[in-house]
Amino acid sequence: MTTLEAALRGGAVVILLLRATVAARSARRDAVSRYAAPLAAGIAAYIVESAPGFGTLDLRLRIPVAIVSAGVPAAFWIAMGAMFTDEFRPRWYHALGWLALVGLALMDQFKHPMEVDVVRTGLSVAFLLLGAWHALSGRAIDLVEGRRRLRIWYAAVTVLYALVAIASDWLWPGGLSAAPVSLANAATLTIVIFLFAVLGSIIAAETQLAPAALRATPSPLPSDSRPAAPATGPEAAQLAALQHVLDHDKVFREPDLSIASLSQKLDIPEYRLRHLINRQLGHRNFNAFVNGYRLAEAEAALSDPAQAGVPILTIALDAGFGSIGPFNRAFKVRTGLTPSEYRRTRLAGAEGAVQSRVAVGPDAAVGPHAAET
Incomplete structure (x- = not known):
């Protein structure tokens, strides 16, 4: 390995x-950081593992690097879910996928x-494609403009490079670690990682300007946030x-x-x-x-007691939902x-309130000073 490549x-x-x-x-307070950290560490391990001469190192040095590097496809899948899916939650099959790759890497x-x-190889490709998905x-429904642009770059560049790297391991000895292409591979990795680091920092700053919490309340202004700047003109x-x-x-x-x-x-651009x-x-x-x-x-x-007999499916469809499941x-x-x-809770509460008013009688509505008149 040349000095430049090193x-x-x-x-x-x-x-x-x-x-x-x-x-x-930031892992405790930020889900994206929680999964971006192992992804970054895994890619760093891959850069070391793919360097010429790595296979000649002592097995005790190779195994820890190989373990961290092996989980990159699964870590990419998880990190993309956390970064681009606001309602993302880690599941048991995410951990199982990572463990499967690590186990196969140890056997390797x-x-x-x-x-x-x-x-x-099959699992790695599947996890990379899931991350791209x-x-x-x-x-189409992402409202954070910077994050929308980053989606295409993350999916296209990362998956394209990974698929080329996987294919090269099967097509010629040494893959991207072979002497003719090793330096070019190192330069490409460095450029891509640097660009992603810059873009990631810009998008993170842009995202923090907008309220971070998901909102589902139909309010012109969420109660826990304010606009970046008041609307004018x-x-x-x-x-x-x-x-x-x-x-x-x-x-x-x-x-x-x-x-x-x-x-x-509204006749305004998207x-x-x-x-x-x-x-x-x-x-x-x-x-x-929406x-x-x-x-x-x-x-x-x-x-609404007046709609107590209306089927829930009808209410869902009338409100704009396409089916009952979502x-x-x-x-x-x-x-x-x-x-x-x-419905049962609210209607029971409404009925109880009505019965309470009937039991107290009409004078209860006069107020606390009614007895003084």
């Missing part, structure tokens, strides 16, 4: 370890059948028009409502509408924003109750 790989490793350290310090350090390499699938007029079509025209009742269709109704909802109303996800209005309407209907899940997340439990 410097490039060393610089990339330093950048990644610094980012992993910074992310680890010793004599093993070809099937081990095939299974490891996380990055791309929610782009044309933006104030656009905000008023948005509130009008939601509060008066009830456009949220349209099951297929999207950023594109709503921007057409990027302006995303900026308006994100920066002025504090929402990061268009579906969550569903807030739908759920509020459904709650009102389920609390409605039930969103309603349970918002209220902690199923729609039927919520």
Whole structure:
């Protein structure tokens, strides 16, 4: 390995370890940092593992690096979910996928059948594609403009490089660690990692300007946040028009409502509408924003004694949900109750209040000084 290549790989490793350290310090309060730290550490280990001559090192030195490096595809899958899916929660199968890759990597350090390499490659490709799916699938409803742009770069560049690296290991001896391409590989890794570090810092700063909490309440301004800057001029007029079509025209009742269709109704560009909802109303996800209005309407209907006989499916469809499944899940997340439990609780409370007023009698409404008259 040349001095230039050693410097490039060393610089990339330093950048990644610094980012992993910074992310680890924020891991308790930030889910993205919690999963970005092991991803950065894993990529740093891969840079070391893919260096020429790594296979000649003592087994006791190779195994720890190989273990950390092996989990990169699974760590990428998890980190992309945390970064680009606001409602992401780690599941048991995420841990199982990481453990499977680590186990296969350990077997790879010793004599093993070809099937081990095939299974490891298949799992790695699957996890990388799942990570790319996380990055791309929610782009249409993402209201954080900088994060929308970053989705494509993360998915395309990372998956393309990883697939080339995996294919090279099968196509020629040594893969990207072979002497003819090793230096170019190190330079490419360094450039990509540096660019991602810069872009990640910019997007993190931009995201922090907008309210970080997901909002589902149909309020012009969330109670726990304020806009980055008060709406003035044309933006104030656009905000008023948005509130009008939601509060008066009830456009949220349209099951297929999207950023594109709503921007057409308001006659403003999509990027302006995303900026308006994100920066002025504090929402990061268009579906969550619209569903807030739908759920509020459904709650009102389920609390109304006059609609006690209306089927829950009808209420869900009238509010704008396309089917009962998504409605039930969103309603349970918002209220902690199923729609039927919520209706039963609210109607029982309303009936109890009526009975209480009847038992006290009409004089109870006169006030505390009624007995003095």
